[in-house]
Amino acid sequence: MTLWRHLCWPAWRDHPGRVILAIVAVMLGVALAFGVHLLNGAALAEFARAARSIDGQPDLVVRAASGPLTDADLAELLNRPEVSAANPVLEAQALWPGQTADAELKGRALSIRLIGLDPLALLASAAGARPLAPELLPQVEGGPAELVASNTVHLNGVARARLAAGATTLKLRLPIPGSNAPRDIELAIGGRIAAGNTPLGVLDIADAQALFGRLGLLDRIDLQLAPGVDAAAFAATLPPHWRAAPPEDEGARLADLTRAYRINLGLLALMALFTGSFLVYAVLSLATAQRLPQWALVGVLGVSARMRWRLILMEGLVIGSVGTALGLALGLGLAAGALKLLGSDLGLHGANGSSAELLFNQPLLGPALAYTALGLAAALVAALAPALTVRRIAPALVLKGLGLPAGRTLPAWLGLALLALGAALAWLPPVLGDTPLGAYLAMLCLLMGGLALVPALVRGMTATLVRLPAGALLLLARERSRDQATEARRSLAGVLVALALAVAMTVMIGSFRESLLRWLDHALPADLYVRSALRGADGLPAPLPAALVERLGRLPELARAAPQRSTRLRLAPGANPVALTARDIDTGSLPLVERWAGAPAPDAIAVWVNEAARDRDGLKPGRVFTAELVDGGRRLRLQVRGVWRDYSRQSSALWMDLADYRRASDDAGTTELALWLAPGQALDAARTAVRRLAGDDVELAAAGELRAMSLRIFDRSFAITVWLQAVALAVGLFGVVASQSAQALARRREFGLLRHLGLSQRALMRLLLIEASLTGGAGALAGLALGLGLSAVLVYVVNPQSFHWSMEMHLPLGRLTALVGLAFAAAVGASLLAGRRALGQDAVRAVREDA
Structure with a gap:
């Protein structure tokens, strides 16, 4: 403790801002993860309690x-x-x-x-x-x-x-x-x-x-x-x-239905802790660089390398302990605040009882210990690299001003092997129902593989300098970049991970939104939609009166009306019902992802299923099966003719041609109407005419209104994703600033020697600009490439396995350019600012320190 008080505490006292930021990084990661866990538990507990109160025991x-x-x-x-x-x-x-x-x-x-x-x-x-x-x-x-x-x-x-x-x-x-x-x-x-x-x-x-x-x-x-x-x-x-x-355990049923969402949200919250560990690494690296002469001096005086290792790890443990303790308290407060704001049912329209009780009616000790272990582990892992640096220094050489020891280089084949392993893991099927564990491991392997390949990328970019006109600055930059390529991996680790995750989430959200817009074009072809405001016991819209359907079809403001019937179907005796929609089927306009090219089965009614029915119930194209209509109990022989994309639900659903349904069920009811305006007619006029005939017993919505509402729900659902993405990117950018500062401070004597050899301060700044452009460019390119690889896993693996929603890849080039440019500018700007500070010291004084 005496050594810690004399070696570590002064640095903390003189630079409290950096330490506070490291603690805040751990605190935010633990708070978000713990708070999300508590909210999930509270929502499940409240849903189960409400179900038990109605269904009894x-x-x-x-x-x-x-x-x-x-x-x-x-x-x-x-x-x-x-x-x-x-x-x-x-x-x-x-x-x-x-x-x-x-x-x-x-x-x-x-x-x-x-x-x-x-x-x-x-x-x-x-x-x-x-x-x-x-x-x-x-x-x-x-x-x-x-x-x-x-x-x-x-x-x-x-x-x-x-x-x-x-x-x-x-x-x-x-x-x-x-x-x-x-x-x-x-x-x-x-x-x-x-x-x-x-x-x-x-x-x-x-x-x-x-x-x-x-x-x-x-x-x-x-x-x-x-x-x-x-x-x-x-x-x-x-x-x-x-x-x-x-009686069904509604809490367990909801837990099964929302498992994928809760796991994805929890991992998204842990992303802040993951990137926060790089900030802890940056802070400890900066502190290590500033105190390198002191560490060398105590090494000469007899402090063992093992003791120096322990002191650095103790610093990480203190940061992790304080950040974790504050994070647990903040997570509890965030969860309580969310419940206070949204209600005990998280906004499901009017809850009863005390929201705070929901937090304490679930197990807290186990999750608190788990997130404590995660916070401490993140801080300790972040402290390992600085601890290894201090352990490996040669005290006599450091006292002579030779700076940090050369980093250990990971072989390029290891990075390539990790990338190949990540690509292989992405093909694994989900576990526990809808949990894409293989995809998550694939993303981790891709990140680690990308980090391992950064030195090779820096050396490759350095090799391009050979073709440029020879000069002292280019020669120095080339040799420095070649020798310190491993340090580039360390200094760029935070921004590379944060940029890769930001690019991946940006591409995934952009792809999802673009696919949703295209799906809405298929799902909402009409101008106006009408359905009964009345509901059956199953929650489905009640049939519209036949006379009303006939009168609406004759309105002069409308060109045509397409009826639709929503009902339910049992895929097996005693199974829970699934949604069945009978409508006019035009296979050319359906958002199909698979088609059956074989011959139709005799005496089988054609149906089209969504991706959830294909994945969960095994209803693949061509399959013939028997199902039972819930209303009426008739058994139907069906054949799957295709799989359609369905962003409106995660449960199984089927489509059937309306004429086939009416022949098979003798049900002539209509629950929804799609209406197309006559040429030259205004939407408001058609809406008024429909309301005049139907009164208040129907719900009206224009296609534009439904589209806007769907996009509002989408943007609201991904708001936390965007915010966490911004937090992670900010943490990564600060990490690269701190790392570059550490490198510049460690090179202060080197800069002094170069000044004595005749290089001006402006020339040294140009040298730093060349070096920073190489490392920053390597980090930005690696982050972009990794982000695109991660986005492919998210788009083509995680979303289909978790939510049974496939989509096309869409690259929002403007946002990606802004993200990559921001990361590159941060790396270059941080290096220049840190270099200016280091060059501000008197060159003679810096060299005299070598004596």
């Missing part, structure tokens, strides 16, 4: 193998001795006219979820150790009779917050199955329920069946079994027309 959930359940199914289950309680459930989505759900979709009425159940069954189960759904049990002032009051809805806090002051009734509009006309209802407002973070209402099951137009029908039955009854064994005894399973 039954032992088994019974659904019909095909179609709905009936009251007779409920009676049969209640008569089984193994069942201690049963709660019938029926759900619907109602329209709440006059309310606005989303400012981006003006005029869209608010939807409210309605759940019909048996309050008395919930009340009876509430006395037990495991109540069925305690947060759905209405809290009323009266007795049980008020729970089942006729035409009464019990609302949660989110719905009550949208009520007009003093309101005692609620007017809603419901889609009626089998009817083209919705039904307006008025319900008395009853008690309160605690469940849900979106508008939710609970009704008695008998009222729900009558109001929803589904008399005698049920969506599901939640069962509570008698003590000692095994749920799996009981489910095996049920007849095949029932499908019984434990």
